Every structure is written in C-alpha cells, then in structure tokens.
Amino acid sequence: DQQVKQNSPSLSVQEGRISILNCDYTNSMFDYFLWYKKYPAEGPTFLISISSIKDKNEDGRFTVFLNKSAKHLSLHIVPSQPGDSAVYFCAAKDPLTGGTSYGKLTFGQGTILTVHP
Amino acid sequence: GAGVSQSPSNKVTEKGKDVELRCDPISGHTALYWYRQSLGQGLEFLIYFQGNSAPDKSGLPSDRFSAERTGGSVSTLTIQRTQQEDSAVYLCASSVSASVIYEQYFGPGTRLTVT
Numbered sequence: 001d002q003q004v005k006q007n008s009p010s011l012s013v014q015e016g017r018i019s020i021l022n023c024d025y026t027n028s029m030f031d032y033f034l035w036y037k038k039y040p041a042e043g044p045t046f047l048i049s050i051s052s053i054k055d056k057n058e059d060g061r062f063t064v065f066l067n068k069s070a071k072h073l074s075l076h077i078v079p080s081q082p083g084d085s086a087v088y089f090c091a092a093k094d095p096l097t098g099g100t101s102y103g104k105l106t107f108g109q110g111t112i113l114t115v116h117p
Numbered sequence: 118g119a120g121v122s123q124s125p126s127n128k129v130t131e132k133g134k135d136v137e138l139r140c141d142p143i144s145g146h147t148a149l150y151w152y153r154q155s156l157g158q159g160l161e162f163l164i165y166f167q168g169n170s171a172p173d174k175s176g177l178p179s180d181r182f183s184a185e186r187t188g189g190s191v192s193t194l195t196i197q198r199t200q201q202e203d204s205a206v207y208l209c210a211s212s213v214s215a216s217v218i219y220e221q222y223f224g225p226g227t228r229l230t231v232t
Contacts (some may be wrong), residue, residue, distance in 0.1 A: 004159070006159075034220065036223075042225050043208055043210070043224050043225050043226055044160070044208070044223045044224070045119065045123065045221040045222075046221070058214065074169030075179040089159060089160065091160075104150075104162055104165055105160075105162065105174065105221065106162070107152075107160035108159050109157070109158060109159040110159060117211070117232075
C-alpha cells in the first residue's frame with residue numbers, strides 16, 4: 001500500500017525554466033511534508049518542508065504547494081539550473097505512527113529531474 | 118561539522134551469510150533511523166531509535182533483521198542469513214529531536230549486494 005506516490009519517474013527541463021515535481025498521498029492524517037534531493041552515491045538531503053496547516057512555503061528558488069483537499073503537493077523550482085539535476089523524494093509524516101508523535105517518514109518512489117543547459 | 122557516516126559503503130555477500138552495517142549519527146542527535154531503498158523503490162522505513170526509549174521496530178521486514186544503538190550514538194543494523202531480496206541501499210539518518218524537528222540528515226548509505 002503506497003501511501004505516498006510520485007507518479008512521474010522522470011522529468012526533463014531546460015535550464016532557466018520551471019520544474020514542477022508532483023506528489024500524491026492517501027493518508028489524510030499526514031501533518032507534515034518534506035522534499036529531499038538525492039545525488040548519486042549520496043544520501044538524501046533535506047530541501048524544503050511544509051506543515052499541513054499551510055498551503056505554500058517558499059525558500060529561494062524552491063516553493064512547495066500543498067492542496068489538502070486533493071491530497072497533493074508539488075515542488076516548484078524556478079529558475080531551474082543544471083545543478084538541480086538529481087532524484088527528488090517527497091515524504092510525509094504521520095503523527096499517529098507507532099502511537100507517538102515522532103518523525104517517522106513515508107517516502108515516495110522519487111522523480112529523476114534532469115535540467116539541460 | 119561531520120555529517121552522518123556509514124560503513125562499509127559497499128558490501129557484497131553470499132546468500133546465507135550474516136552482515137553488519139554501521140551508522141555514526143551526527144553528534145548530539147538523539148533520534149536515529151534506518152531505511153532501505155530497493156531498486157526503483159522509495160525509501161522504506163526499517164527502525165527508529167529515540168534516546169533511551171524502546172526502538173520502533175515496526176518496519177523490520179523479518180526477524181532476520183535487528184538493530185542496536187549503543188550509548189545513544191553508534192548504531193549497527195544486522196541482517197542474518199541474507200537473501201537476494203535483501204539487496205538494497207541501506208540508509209541511516211539522524212535528527213536533533215524527532216518530536217520537534219522533522220528534518221532528518223542522511224548518511225551516504227551502504228549498498229548491499231547478496232549473490
């Protein structure tokens with residue numbers, strides 16, 4: 001049962017244009033969402049997050065949008081740069097997981113972003 | 118400062134053998150997580166340690182998997198009688214306090230190949 005889904009395995013974008021990475025989830029109890037970026041042979045690195053009480057969070061070129069009614073979040077990168085080429089994972093936190101409110105995350109499968117010069 | 122480190126970076130083992138994977142979290146981080154990423158899959162939660170509390174083992178796929186965290190710092194993930202389906206990248210992450218800050222810092226992972 002995949003509670004967090006990234007339906008696009010890959011995305012190709014021209015440098016300078018907008019990259020939009022999408023993520024859908026099924027568990028309405030998720031209360032916090034995160035995006036991670038992963039380069040080959042490295043662990044994922046935290047990029048940006050959003051609480052379920054918000055619908056937008058912006059950090060420089062990165063903006064995350066949350067649509068709770070649609071159970072959908074997206075990551076916008078503007079303008080895209082070749083160095084943004086990586087695998088992007090969305091993740092969600094369920095406060096009820098294990099009966100305690102800790103940071104156990106459920107990850108999507110990842111989307112490979114390629115930004116062409 | 119130093120990030121999360123894991124060793125070995127690569128491990129090839131024969132089916133049926135036991136393996137130990139090591140994780141050194143960021144100093145001062147009280148929460149430690151193990152995940153694995155199989156080919157084409159997302160990160161799958163395995164186990165979580167928080168301070169001196171009992172670990173959450175709900176993600177361990179079978180009783181062949183176990184993990185310890187000694188002295189609230191270094192953690193070892195042990196897989197007994199490895200099977201080919203255990204082949205994956207095993208990732209360790211730590212965070213300052215799981216109940217307050219949710220951002221986890223990941224190590225580079227150990228790529229395990231079971232032949």
